[in-house]
Amino acid sequence: MTLDLTLGSLITLAWVLTTVACVVMGVLVVAVKSERHLGQLNRERRLAPLRTDVLLVATGEDTEDGEALARLTAVTGRARRDLHGLVVQLLGKVRGEPAEQLVDLLRAHGALRDAARRTGSLLPSRRVRGLHLIGCSRDLDGLDAAITALGDRSRRVRSQAVRTVGQVGDPRAARPLLHALRRDGVHLGDAAEALVGMGYGISPALLWALEEGHPRACTVAAHLCGIGGVRAAAPLLVTLLESHDDPTVAAAAATALGKVGRPQDAGALSAATLHFFPFEVRHAAIEALGELGVEVAVPVLTRHLGDPSSQVAEAAASSLIALGPRGRRAVVERELVPAAGTALALARLKGVLV
Amino acid sequence: MVHDVLELVFALTAPLILTYFVLINTSYLALVLISAVEFRGHMDRKDTRRDQIPGELAPGVSVIVPAYNEEALIVSSVRALLALRYPQHEVVVVDDGSTDGTLATLVDAFDLVDVPSHHPGEIPVRATVHGVLVPRNGRTRLVVVSKDNSGRSETINVGVNTAREPLVALIDADSILEPDALVRVTQSFIDDPARVVAAGGTVRAINGSTVSNGRIVRLQMPRSWLARAQVVEYLRSFLIGRTGWASMGTLLLISGAFGVYRRDVVIEAGGLDPDSIGEDFELCLRVHKMMRDRGREYRVVFVPEPVCWTEVPSTRAVLRRQRSRWHRGLWETLWAYRSMLFRRRYGRIGWVGLPYYWLFELLAPLIEAGGLILVPLGVAFGVVNVQYAVVLLFVSYGYAIFVTLAAMCAEEWAFHRYDRWRDLGIAVAAAVFENFGYRQMTVLWRLEGWWASLRGKKQVWGVMTRAGFEEEAA
Numbered sequence: 145m146t147l148d149l150t151l152g153s154l155i156t157l158a159w160v161l162t163t164v165a166c167v168v169m170g171v172l173v174v175a176v177k178s179e180r181h182l183g184q185l186n187r188e189r190r191l192a193p194l195r196t197d198v199l200l201v202a203t204g205e206d207t208e209d210g211e212a213l214a215r216l217t218a219v220t221g222r223a224r225r226d227l228h229g230l231v232v233q234l235l236g237k238v239r240g241e242p243a244e245q246l247v248d249l250l251r252a253h254g255a256l257r258d259a260a261r262r263t264g265s266l267l268p269s270r271r272v273r274g275l276h277l278i279g280c281s282r283d284l285d286g287l288d289a290a291i292t293a294l295g296d297r298s299r300r301v302r303s304q305a306v307r308t309v310g311q312v313g314d315p316r317a318a319r320p321l322l323h324a325l326r327r328d329g330v331h332l333g334d335a336a337e338a339l340v341g342m343g344y345g346i347s348p349a350l351l352w353a354l355e356e357g358h359p360r361a362c363t364v365a366a367h368l369c370g371i372g373g374v375r376a377a378a379p380l381l382v383t384l385l386e387s388h389d390d391p392t393v394a395a396a397a398a399t400a401l402g403k404v405g406r407p408q409d410a411g412a413l414s415a416a417t418l419h420f421f422p423f424e425v426r427h428a429a430i431e432a433l434g435e436l437g438v439e440v441a442v443p444v445l446t447r448h449l450g451d452p453s454s455q456v457a458e459a460a461a462s463s464l465i466a467l468g469p470r471g472r473r474a475v476v477e478r479e480l481v482p483a484a485g486t487a488l489a490l491a492r493l494k495g496v497l498v
Numbered sequence: 499m500v501h502d503v504l505e506l507v508f509a510l511t512a513p514l515i516l517t518y519f520v521l522i523n524t525s526y527l528a529l530v531l532i533s534a535v536e537f538r539g540h541m542d543r544k545d546t547r548r549d550q551i552p553g554e555l556a557p558g559v560s561v562i563v564p565a566y567n568e569e570a571l572i573v574s575s576v577r578a579l580l581a582l583r584y585p586q587h588e589v590v591v592v593d594d595g596s597t598d599g600t601l602a603t604l605v606d607a608f609d610l611v612d613v614p615s616h617h618p619g620e621i622p623v624r625a626t627v628h629g630v631l632v633p634r635n636g637r638t639r640l641v642v643v644s645k646d647n648s649g650r651s652e653t654i655n656v657g658v659n660t661a662r663e664p665l666v667a668l669i670d671a672d673s674i675l676e677p678d679a680l681v682r683v684t685q686s687f688i689d690d691p692a693r694v695v696a697a698g699g700t701v702r703a704i705n706g707s708t709v710s711n712g713r714i715v716r717l718q719m720p721r722s723w724l725a726r727a728q729v730v731e732y733l734r735s736f737l738i739g740r741t742g743w744a745s746m747g748t749l750l751l752i753s754g755a756f757g758v759y760r761r762d763v764v765i766e767a768g769g770l771d772p773d774s775i776g777e778d779f780e781l782c783l784r785v786h787k788m789m790r791d792r793g794r795e796y797r798v799v800f801v802p803e804p805v806c807w808t809e810v811p812s813t814r815a816v817l818r819r820q821r822s823r824w825h826r827g828l829w830e831t832l833w834a835y836r837s838m839l840f841r842r843r844y845g846r847i848g849w850v851g852l853p854y855y856w857l858f859e860l861l862a863p864l865i866e867a868g869g870l871i872l873v874p875l876g877v878a879f880g881v882v883n884v885q886y887a888v889v890l891l892f893v894s895y896g897y898a899i900f901v902t903l904a905a906m907c908a909e910e911w912a913f914h915r916y917d918r919w920r921d922l923g924i925a926v927a928a929a930v931f932e933n934f935g936y937r938q939m940t941v942l943w944r945l946e947g948w949w950a951s952l953r954g955k956k957q958v959w960g961v962m963t964r965a966g967f968e969e970e971a972a
Contacts, residue, residue: 155885155892162896169903170926176910177922300539333553333688340554363691367555392691423762424664454617455662455761482617486630489613493636 190223202234204242217252235280247281263289268298279308287312291320299329310338315345322353325360336364347374354380359390370400382412391422402432414444434463439470446474449481461487504881515869519894522858526901529742536745537912555688558586558663564653565671566594573607578712584680588639592657595647609634619659621769651770651777667758674807686799695763696798698752700737703729704807719924727932728810738905744800748851754778756806776827783835821940822947829948863944895933902929
């Protein structure tokens, strides 16, 4: 009797628990969707009367007296918060005076002051939002806060800080940003984008990073020296190619040397094509020799037409074709070598050769 | 006599079966919770991050498309792949000796011409390669390779040999990638180029949706309950399961429908095994083994955002073949790599990932089938208390429904791909439906696959009959 009662209770308990848990979870799914759906509807409803004015300002069609801007400045309550969201979205799309007016609107509402204050918040999500607003509005006053945030304890905050300093675009942030690459949470791609956003003033910071030798910073710096044409970096790039342990860094240095290297750097690049170098370094060096454009590389590249790696062999053939008449002659003479034949066929289709 | 035997069997197995169901569902729930934490990062980024851009450091990607009798879809698929938003990618289509007009359609559509000679490549292949073709304009980054029919694995190996970029994206010919899928999936390779060797992306079911020129224009739940059950199943196992495993550093499977590998690593591993029926699982495990045997630091990551849409089987016959093949591949691969179990060298892979796959993936249908047979028998012979059977039913299926709803909740919170309320209602209903009928069928089919392998029966891939998705009228 006792056992039956226990089993009966167990069944009831299992039934109740399972049913309640499933119903609660089902309701939760609906609640999540409802919250998003209703939130969106309410936001749309509050923004509807403001959209025309926002568009007038964003397209530079506001009156000379700035009537639309004045109406937007007078917005209060929850609509103001929604308006800030809309303005931030538009800031990524407009430039010039309309963008400045939209930033003025945020400033007038105290949003930028709040953003700077939020960067000191205890909550990472608030710090991220503060930095995001500073970045979108390209607020120079917030740059120091963003630079400080590059060393934040939270990964998410550091990651946002990188994008913020890139959007603000002041080269003062270049060196702290390259230094921040030592820590996790700073995406290499974001860092490169941010540095590109800072313009040519970053060259000294790039050279510092190449000298300093940290692999992640070196990779980004080498790449940007190449695409930015920082010719002063060539000696440092040769050193990295010859002596850095990390193949990613050595490959980035080789690629950059192809763009900003000197004729005498062909020796270092040729040495890097030898078989004991990692694949990515050899491949990058062979492509770089073609880009560097010195005919002295022809014998080295010709040797690699029969490389066991199809990518290396094809890169050698393409580089030879890029080197001019002597290189092309070397490829034509070896047309029966698969990589040479493929490269010649592609070059003829592209109209590089006839 | 029968009564006594049954009583003994049941006394031995009943607690095990109950415990097993509690454990397996609890492990799924744990994966949902781990994934929810991962998705939180996604939520943070959503409000604050501009659209992800390929960026200055984006590595080149060769998208490898194995094609066998794909005449109807191949041109729109290739056009969509060529139009992916990425600065440096090529599309390599390998025609696996199609008997329809796949190759001729491609030649016509892209004005292909033969390249006279080609490098044999690093991965040895048995099949004869007949030719390599490229567009006459010399600009469109498309390469079409024609070869004898020799199966999907060899076809992909030929594609890897032909690829000219450092990363290779392995996809199916009928897969539809979201326009920024490559941008997102390569972010890990950009950030950690030395260590990240492979990345998987989420695969979702496209049935019922409307497609135009290789792009999804209207996303809807499928019309058949069979496909609807697979939608929630994919959500639970692809999006939630793999996100959870990847965050623990134990992602063992990157789907063949969409995975990105470093080309040099695939070559070093020897390419896909043409004799394996679970070639995607096998390759991923081989990469893990190779990297750990050589003592190299590496990462295999999963990115929940890049979505690959694929058509799931909509008939029982095709689904049966697929599940049978999947389970056979799972068994054969786990058996082949049994030496990795509980070895210190293989770390979490050997101590957590593989034992989990043995216990909760491979043995699951066997134990579930045991429960399905023993419990009704026990009830019929009066050995099993009916109340126990009811408890087991609630614990196994009720808990499973709860876990699926939790996975749906996490998806709705972070991604909410299905916009319509109707689709949400259908998905909730499918979460219940899959436990009554669908699940039991797949248990049977998975056991069939396992049994066929144990008997040494030759595996044939069979034909995936595609119902096709709705193409928007021009």
